[in-house]
Amino acid sequence: MNSYNNNSKRQVLSLYSRIIRLSKSWTAKEPKNTCIEREYILTEARNEFRKNIFETDQAKIKQLLDEGNKRVGIALHYGIPYDRPEYLPPSTSYDVDLKSKTFKQRKSKSAQWDNPTLIDRIRPFLRSFFSDLNIREEIIENFVLAVKEYKELHLDDIIFNSPARTVFPGRKNKLKNLCKLAIKKFEQLQMDPSDILYQNICLSMESEQEYFFSIFPLNFKQFSSPSNRQINYLVICQNIQNISKGTTGLCCWQASFALADFLFLSFSTNLLPYFSNAKYILELGAGCGLVGILLANQFYLNKNKEIKLILSDSDNFVLELLNKNIKLNFGNEIIEDNLIIESKYLDWNNFIPNDLPPADVIVASDIIYDPEIFPSLINLLKCLLSNNRSFFNSPIAIIACTIRNPETLNLFLELIASKGIKILQSWELRGEYLNEFPSKQQKEEELIPRFNSFFNLKDFSKTNFEPLFSPNLPLNYGYSLANNLEKIVIFEFCLK
Template sequence: MRCAERQPLAMCCWMEPSSDEVMDAVQAGLCDTFQRDFLCCRRIGSLPWKDLEHQLSIRPSFVLRILEQTINHPVSQKYPPSSQYRRLFLSELIKKHERTGAEPLDDIYTAFAEVLNSEDNTLCYKSYCLPTGDPVTLAENVAIISEGTTGLVTWEAALFLAEWAIENNGLFNNRTILELGSGIGLTGLVICRSCSPRRYTFSDSHQKVLQQLKENVLLNGFVLSEELSDTSKTPTTVVSVTELDWESVTEQELVALDADLVIASDVVYDPDILASFSKVVKKLFCCTKAGNKLEVIVASTIRNPETYSLFQTTLDDCGLSWQVLPDHKNNIFAYDKNCTVQILKLTFKV
């Protein structure tokens, strides 16, 4: 093999980037942050407005680049955040630009007029960008509690567990996974996209949640197993959505799921469901086929230390041991990093 020819000395010397190159790099990073935060509807006040103000004081036209990466981004155009969120975002963007004293830009005001004329809806879209740049898009309810459930929105522990799964993808690769209390599907969709499980079963017990969950699975390009025909090409990951009530599910039904990895996130917020969750996990361990090893991973946001302590006590009472797993290192998604989320690995005391 021929070695590369030695370059002239002048070409080998490291050259300090110009001020324009530095600014371009800073602005590219700021655009990426705004895009990720905007698409997943991160709280308006949490966006890096101070950094944007600084860049606009140098180059007022930079606001158009932010507009293109947010409101006019193809994902936003196809799956827009709520009208209210877009109005608040554009109001703040216009305010920052006006402070520069630069000439008004028609594109921003045109976008604002379009949002003002759009109809409010109970559903909105939130898109979470994977490390590959591909989005996972969810239709979510704009209200935290609706239809008598909190399961129609995405919570921090679901995002935390999704990030953890990406960093620990070997645990999920080629596994048959059952997710308990899937909600509208963020964690499972990220795992199916990033970790290549053999089979993934989303589950919940609330009919409205199940309906929205199925729609989100289809929205992200997956085909439900019951819709696969005999002539269909088997996908890399076989995906299904099933109704699973922790109180009434039988061991036979759990055996049929044949899971070797069970996951759950944000299922310990209510003391009233701790016992039923612990019992269904115990059932899963007890009905695992001989020779198979079951692993159970649970991510929880610790909102109330007393409730979380009760959860651990309930696990102990059901004969389940628990071990705190190390956190992941890389933050991928935009959410409140000040909340405390812990991941437990559960095992059955033989």
């Protein structure tokens, strides 16, 4: 490595010095093996550095440095100096025979628990962990205590290394921070931190990340399975950045969580009875497809319901991700003979009214934010609500709006009223979140982070509805719903 830059040289020398220090201070789990393992560490380091001494490719040098630092991290936290063999699947726990230097994958306990007390206890942690959102400290502490109390179940192994999370990883920085907080909590409680946490910290440092996955389990007892996704859980792929490739549609925004939650409630409460008669549903500005995919999932469970869902957007990058999420959850666009879900390019500024698809119900979230697009958006809504090809005499539009600027919302409502569109009902999300305790309506098998309640702005009293998605929303503008700095309102529109 005689031609790499000074920065690389310093990093290589620093890593080599770190390994030398490690070999000198190394203590084996079995004291009689200390000298043998120290010699092994030194010998392996010398061989690797000599083998790559003339390497000049900066990318290769970086890869070698990353691998070296990862090996040191695993050695320190596992107390195992030997390399992890390639035949072991990634993100799995393993045991090692230090004498024979052989590895064996650890068999995790089944995730199909039948202990309702345990399920209720760790449910708050699981909701936020799988949906890839921040987890409050008290919830982490409760989970750590459950790991200790149910030690024989290897809860940390089952959850952090679950097949679903392995196949659909969350944000690496979130995982790393969560593991660090959990380790700190273990230490505060005078408990030995789990090896699984250190392993996941190492895995989170392996490479950069552009996309991540949020998982919303629908069946707790089967949440770890990577198969049967349309039955067991929803999975949504999102971009790490809120704004990427010139669009905001590559990630889920808070109003989409609220709308998906609200529509989920309508299926169990019959709050919106027209869904039972709808034949065509159109989503505007679908983005990642969370709302439409949730609706498709609910209709999928009703085998006798014939319906077509069209998820539309006007950005090609968004449509590409949207198609990916549809396939992730349902395989093909046509799931059953009676249920069709597909994506469609729809430009609000450039459309032919007669070419618009029929829609009994139009749904949309977080589209009321820019006054410049209001004329085009309202014109499109007027055409869709006037469409005589609808199965309904009067189509319905349901739009969720995050109120960041009240003046912007008021302008939209004034313009839409001037075009002959009226508000039938409206609901507001407000109040403190309830993350720990499911309501009486919740089934044991359901495992999804949830809002706590909706209020009808006219005459609807507080409901006992169970929300679907997370109380710890990724508030992209730094607002906090819990502190009432902004609100989410859901409107039901139709023609006057």
